[in-house]
Amino acid sequence: MKRREFFRKSAGAxxxxxxxxxxxxxxxxxxxxxxxxxxxxxxxxxxEPDAMFDKGISALGGITNFVKKGQSVVIxxxxxxxxxxxxxxxxxxxxxxxxxxxxxxxxxxxxxxxxHTTHNWVKAYKNSGIEKLAKRAGARIVPxxxxxxxxxxxxxxxxxxxxxxxxxxxxxxxVFINVPVLKHHSSTxxxxxxxxxxxxxxxxxxxxxxxxHQCIADYALHEKKPTLNVIDCYRVMMRNxxxxxxVKDAVNMKAQILSVxxxxxxxAASKMLKKEPQQVDYLPLASEMGIGRMDLENINxxxxxx
Amino acid sequence: MQSFSLRKIRVILASLVFxxxxxSFIDFRQLIPDKWFNVVLYLQFxxxxxxxxxxxxxxxxxxxFVLGLTIVTGxxxxxxxxxxGIYQDVMSRLGGRFNRKNRRFGxxxxxxxxxxxxxxxxxxxxxxxxxxxxxxxxxxxxxxxSTTYFFQPLVIFLNNILAAILSFFDTYFLFKVDYxxxxxxxxxxxxxxxxxxxxxxxxxxxxxxxTVCPVGTLMGLMSRISLFRIRIDHSTCTxxxxxxxxxxxxxxxxxxxxxxxxxxxxxxxxxxxxxxxAISYGIAGTGTKEGxxxxxxxxxxxxxxxxxxxxxxxxVLRAQDAPVPEKESTVPEEKTSPVCPPGGIxxxxxxxxxxxxxxxxxxxxxxxxxxxxxxYGLSGIMQPRMDYHKGFCNFECIRCTDVCPSGALLPLSLxxxxxxxxxxxxxxxxxxxxxxxxxxxxxxxxxxxxxxVKMVPYEGNLVIPEVNNEICVGCGACEYACPTKPFKxxxxxxxxxxxxAKKPEEKEIEEGELEEFPF
Numbered sequence: 137m138k139r140r141e142f143f144r145k146s147a148g149a150x151x152x153x154x155x156x157x158x159x160x161x162x163x164x165x166x167x168x169x170x171x172x173x174x175x176x177x178x179x180x181x182x183x184e185p186d187a188m189f190d191k192g193i194s195a196l197g198g199i200t201n202f203v204k205k206g207q208s209v210v211i212x213x214x215x216x217x218x219x220x221x222x223x224x225x226x227x228x229x230x231x232x233x234x235x236x237x238x239x240x241x242x243x244x245x246x247x248x249x250x251x252h253t254t255h256n257w258v259k260a261y262k263n264s265g266i267e268k269l270a271k272r273a274g275a276r277i278v279p280x281x282x283x284x285x286x287x288x289x290x291x292x293x294x295x296x297x298x299x300x301x302x303x304x305x306x307x308x309x310x311v312f313i314n315v316p317v318l319k320h321h322s323s324t325x326x327x328x329x330x331x332x333x334x335x336x337x338x339x340x341x342x343x344x345x346x347x348x349h350q351c352i353a354d355y356a357l358h359e360k361k362p363t364l365n366v367i368d369c370y371r372v373m374m375r376n377x378x379x380x381x382x383v384k385d386a387v388n389m390k391a392q393i394l395s396v397x398x399x400x401x402x403x404a405a406s407k408m409l410k411k412e413p414q415q416v417d418y419l420p421l422a423s424e425m426g427i428g429r430m431d432l433e434n435i436n437x438x439x440x441x442x
Numbered sequence: 443m444q445s446f447s448l449r450k451i452r453v454i455l456a457s458l459v460f461x462x463x464x465x466s467f468i469d470f471r472q473l474i475p476d477k478w479f480n481v482v483l484y485l486q487f488x489x490x491x492x493x494x495x496x497x498x499x500x501x502x503x504x505x506x507f508v509l510g511l512t513i514v515t516g517x518x519x520x521x522x523x524x525x526x527g528i529y530q531d532v533m534s535r536l537g538g539r540f541n542r543k544n545r546r547f548g549x550x551x552x553x554x555x556x557x558x559x560x561x562x563x564x565x566x567x568x569x570x571x572x573x574x575x576x577x578x579x580x581x582x583x584x585x586x587x588s589t590t591y592f593f594q595p596l597v598i599f600l601n602n603i604l605a606a607i608l609s610f611f612d613t614y615f616l617f618k619v620d621y622x623x624x625x626x627x628x629x630x631x632x633x634x635x636x637x638x639x640x641x642x643x644x645x646x647x648x649x650x651x652x653t654v655c656p657v658g659t660l661m662g663l664m665s666r667i668s669l670f671r672i673r674i675d676h677s678t679c680t681x682x683x684x685x686x687x688x689x690x691x692x693x694x695x696x697x698x699x700x701x702x703x704x705x706x707x708x709x710x711x712x713x714x715x716x717x718x719x720a721i722s723y724g725i726a727g728t729g730t731k732e733g734x735x736x737x738x739x740x741x742x743x744x745x746x747x748x749x750x751x752x753x754x755x756x757x758v759l760r761a762q763d764a765p766v767p768e769k770e771s772t773v774p775e776e777k778t779s780p781v782c783p784p785g786g787i788x789x790x791x792x793x794x795x796x797x798x799x800x801x802x803x804x805x806x807x808x809x810x811x812x813x814x815x816x817x818y819g820l821s822g823i824m825q826p827r828m829d830y831h832k833g834f835c836n837f838e839c840i841r842c843t844d845v846c847p848s849g850a851l852l853p854l855s856l857x858x859x860x861x862x863x864x865x866x867x868x869x870x871x872x873x874x875x876x877x878x879x880x881x882x883x884x885x886x887x888x889x890x891x892x893x894x895v896k897m898v899p900y901e902g903n904l905v906i907p908e909v910n911n912e913i914c915v916g917c918g919a920c921e922y923a924c925p926t927k928p929f930k931x932x933x934x935x936x937x938x939x940x941x942x943a944k945k946p947e948e949k950e951i952e953e954g955e956l957e958e959f960p961f
Contacts, residue, residue, distance in 0.1 A: 179959050179961075181958070218836060218837075218838050254888070254889065255836060256807050256836055258471075259807065259838070259839075263838075276612065276614070278614055279614055279617040279618070281617075281618075282617075282620075284606075284618070321884075322884050322888055322893075322897040322905070323882055323883060323887060323905065325905075340885075341923070342925070344884070344885040344923075345875050345879070345883065345925040345926065346879075346881075347881040347882075348881060348882045348883055348884075349881070349882055350881075376893050379888070379891060381891065381893050382946070384948045384950060384951060385951065386951075387955060388955055389955060390955065390956070391959075404959075404961045407960040408956065408959075408960055408961075415903060417882065417903060437961070441958075
């Protein structure tokens with residue numbers, strides 16, 4: 137983690153100057169965004185993944201609300217599985233491509249994409265389709281299969297997961313965009329924003345043997361929280377998750393959820409998966425720990441139909 | 443001029459073959475398409491014989507071409523196709539460098555009884571049902587193992603250093619690669635053989651090929667009657683002995699102007715060394731004499747080098763990071779049979795045809811295929827098995843069945859492989875986290891590609907694994923993922939005979955697209 141930090145800091149003065157100069161432009165953009173003040177969550181329905189993101193992010197004031205010029209961005213899709221996009225085990229590659237494009241257009245210095253995969257990472261990166269499209273949009277695809285990329289951090293307030301090793305890109309990047317795919321999950325019933333963060337750490341087995349749900353909630357306390365969560369619900373695996381046994385396990389839901397609040401986003405997502413949010417154990421745990429809100433009726437949801 | 447070009451051609455061809463075979467064993471990123479290797483692998487004698495015994499066809503008849511080649515040209519197989527032969531030429535040359543002064547090959551008497559006994563013994567042991575001796579002595583397999591066990595880690599080591607340097611500059615076209623986790627005991631045999639062959643060639647040229655190697659001995663029997671051969675022209679030969687000094691097979695008796703064709707590996711060095719142009723390569727011929735021997739100096743340096751390399755391996759092969767569950771699991775796994783890779787048909791078939799060259803070991807992208815120690819019985823030492831504590835078989839991969847040159851692993855289509863059951867899953871509830879800790883886990887089910895391991899409702903809101911052996915393919919993903927220690931709560935027991943797995947049911951899904959948001 138030290139090395140990139142060093143490189144970044146040595147270039148820091150220049151970047152700061154550049155950012156200051158362009159600040160005028162940003163204020164203008166914010167001002168032009170409709171309803172930017174109080175939206176807690178945007179839910180989009182009925183479009184293609186890239187078009188839904190365009191609508192969703194503009195409802196949140198545009199990507200410039202999250203990514204500033206010269207910043208480094210890490211995008212964390214779920215691409216843990218050696219599965220093709222139709223199976224919907226991995227985040228939709230077109231969505232990742234579009235998010236990368238937005239970040240680059242906003243002047244991001246570097247955009248990284250990685251996942252700590254379950255299957256062979258070279259195959260998973262490739263067959264998910266994400267490597268190709270993300271690269272095409274200008275992102276750097278980074279390996280995450282080796283312990284040396286991970287650095288131990290403490291998680292104050294955690295009940296079980298008091299320490300864990302996190303990928304250096306998560307720790308160092310200015311912006312962290314969490315882009316899970318919504319899926320049925322055999323052990324946790326559902327996976328979306330919170331569960332996707334398991335791909336940020338080195339030793340997942342430890343979580344499995346030490347109260348998985350509590351570990352998922354604990355991790356969300358770490359200071360490096362997602363700047364934004366985009367849940368891909370374009371094609372959704374309804375059963376046999378998280379990797380699926382055939383394309384028949386998934387349906388075309390054509391939806392997308394954007395929120396800074398992981399718990400709120402996941403609560404909404406669980407309903408789309410026809411699960412009772414209270415039954416997804418890590419959601420009430422995270423909500424009680426103050427990580428986010430489950431009371432969707434009390435938050436401002438902006439719904440877009442396309 | 444003819445002599446010059448023949449030796450040159452031999453060197454060029456041999457280099458090409460050597461590079462290709464070596465790459466096939468160290469190409470850990472699979473950058474080179476398999477078809478590039480196929481021709482040179484097709485011609486490897488012992489694997490091809492096994493493959494042919496298994497499925498007699500043109501596609502497995504490489505050894506027949508080699509036999510034909512030997513009858514026509516002599517033992518050019520040993521100089522151009524056999525990777526261990528070419529390796530020995532390299533060592534032999536190095537030996538010459540280290541020991542210029544005393545380096546003389548010169549004529550030696552053949553160890554006829556020894557070599558013929560070893561060939562006969564290999565055949566007898568094989569006919570009695572064990573390929574152990576062939577596997578130990580087959581030059582291609584010795585080279586394959588040496589490359590996989592010793593040279594590949596070296597290349598990975600260099601790769602990882604470079605990758606670490608490049609990552610400082612945010613460049614990732616090279617990336618860190620894991621070493622194979624080969625059991626330490628299994629290193630002993632390949633290490634001893636590599637040292638033996640290296641030492642023999644370093645000091646005495648092709649001594650291994652002409653004394654120990656059963657393939658060399660067999661080729662020697664045939665090359666006696668080869669059509670083309672080295673001939674000495676008695677009228678022009680001055681018995682200077684230079685050819686004998688340069689003959690790494692020590693087969694030119696220049697005093698009697700005779701060439702021992704059973705040991706000549708058709709390297710054509712003598713053609714270049716003869717100042718009188720008395721030696722030629724053509725149909726029929728005669729002539730010979732001897733020199734003296736005595737190399738010994740670089741020996742220590744060489745032994746030190748090899749010992750250092752082998753000694754450093756344990757530190758190179760890191761142990762896996764162990765998960766630490768709260769409680770230790772208590773019930774041991776009861777494995778009744780090892781798991782042999784897909785395409786192996788049965789343990790009987792697999793162990794009968796596998797030459798333990800370890801090409802599948804180095805080719806496996808998931809590092810799950812590892813040499814066995816005593817799992818198949820000691821006669822199966824080094825024949826590979828699936829080690830599910832080190833990795834699991836990728837559902838979408840058939841690479842091992844594609845590369846196997848001996849027919850021990852027969853080709854499987856991806857569809858067929860997905861329905862081949864190489865083992866069966868067993869669940870030990872008493873070890874399971876859900877039971878012992880009372881918390882959700884499900885790592886096994888997450889990893890299962892067919893959902894033969896399914897999570898079903900348990901106490902309260904908990905879910906616990908339930909296994910269905912009908913659709914289990916035995917890939918071992920569940921066993922690999924299971925976090926309990928020291929015993930796994932879920933494991934795969936090998937099928938001594940591979941079986942057919944049922945296809946998982948594919949019901950149409952009822953829940954359709956969303957009309958509106960459910961929140």
